[in-house]
Amino acid sequence: MMHKPELVIFDCDGVLIDSEILSSRTLSEALRRANVDLSPMDVHLHFTGxxxxxxxxxxxxxxxxxxxDAVFSSWHETLYEAFAVDLMPMDGMPDLVRSLQVKKSVASNSRNERLLLSLGRTVLWESLAPHVYGADSVKNPKPAPDLLLHCAAQHKVKPExxxxxxxxxxxxxxAVAAGMMPVGFIDLNDPRPNREIILRKAGAAHIAKGAEELREILRILGCRFDEAEHLHG
Structure with a gap:
C-alpha cells in the first residue's frame, strides 16, 4: 500500500502525446539518407523509450x-515539421490530466527542446508546465531514478x-529505483509485442490500457478527480 498520492509523473511520448510513430518514421528517413537501412518499425522497436x-x-x-551530428540535426528539422502538422494528444489524456486533482509533472527521455516543440504544441502544456523535465535536466536519464527524483524534489513531495x-x-x-509507484501504460495501437509482459517484468504494479483504465487505476491508488471538469472537458 503506497502513501496517499501527492504527485503523478507522466512520461511524454506514447503516454501524453501520440508522437512515437512520427518520431520513428522521420528518424528512419534520416538514417536511410546516411546509408543506415532501418525501417520505421525497426526504429520503433529498437529505440522507443x-x-x-x-x-x-x-x-x-x-x-x-x-x-x-548532421544526421540528427536533419532528423530534428523534419521531426519538428511533422509535429507542427500531425501531432495529437493521446486519446483521453487532456481530460484526464486537466481533471486530476494532485500535483503533476512530466519526466521524459526526450530533450527539453523537443518537449517544448511537441508537448508544448498541445493543450496538455497548460495543465503541466512549468513542471516538464527532459533528459537534459539531469546527468542520468531513465532508467536511472534521477529524473523522477528531480520531479519530486521540485514539488517538495516524497518519492513514496x-x-x-x-x-x-x-x-x-x-520508478522502482526511485521508490515510486510504477504504473505501466499501453497504447492499444502500439505495434510492439508483449508490452504487458515487458512492463510487468520491469516492475509495473499496475497496467493501464488507455486513458480510461488509467483513470480507474489512479482512483484506486487514491487520486481525486474533478468530475465536473471530466464531464465538461
Missing part, C-alpha cells in the same frame, strides 16, 4: 553511423507519495 544520447551511441556503435506512468520499461525501472 531510449534517450537521444543512447540512440546516438547505438547508431554509431552498432550501425556504423559517422556523421552523427509519487506515481510514475510510463509505456517503457526504462521508466518503470526508474
Amino acid at each position: 531510449k534517450s537521444e544520447r543512447d540512440i546516438r551511441r547505438i547508431c554509431e556503435d552498432e550501425y556504423g553511423l559517422t556523421d552523427t 507519495a509519487s506515481i510514475m506512468i510510463d509505456d517503457s520499461p526504462h521508466g518503470i525501472s526508474a
Whole structure:
C-alpha cells in the first residue's frame, strides 16, 4: 500500500502525446539518407523509450553511423515539421490530466527542446508546465531514478507519495529505483509485442490500457478527480 498520492509523473511520448510513430518514421528517413537501412518499425522497436544520447551511441556503435551530428540535426528539422502538422494528444489524456486533482509533472527521455516543440504544441502544456523535465535536466536519464527524483524534489513531495506512468520499461525501472509507484501504460495501437509482459517484468504494479483504465487505476491508488471538469472537458 503506497502513501496517499501527492504527485503523478507522466512520461511524454506514447503516454501524453501520440508522437512515437512520427518520431520513428522521420528518424528512419534520416538514417536511410546516411546509408543506415532501418525501417520505421525497426526504429520503433529498437529505440522507443531510449534517450537521444543512447540512440546516438547505438547508431554509431552498432550501425556504423559517422556523421552523427548532421544526421540528427536533419532528423530534428523534419521531426519538428511533422509535429507542427500531425501531432495529437493521446486519446483521453487532456481530460484526464486537466481533471486530476494532485500535483503533476512530466519526466521524459526526450530533450527539453523537443518537449517544448511537441508537448508544448498541445493543450496538455497548460495543465503541466512549468513542471516538464527532459533528459537534459539531469546527468542520468531513465532508467536511472534521477529524473523522477528531480520531479519530486521540485514539488517538495516524497518519492513514496509519487506515481510514475510510463509505456517503457526504462521508466518503470526508474520508478522502482526511485521508490515510486510504477504504473505501466499501453497504447492499444502500439505495434510492439508483449508490452504487458515487458512492463510487468520491469516492475509495473499496475497496467493501464488507455486513458480510461488509467483513470480507474489512479482512483484506486487514491487520486481525486474533478468530475465536473471530466464531464465538461
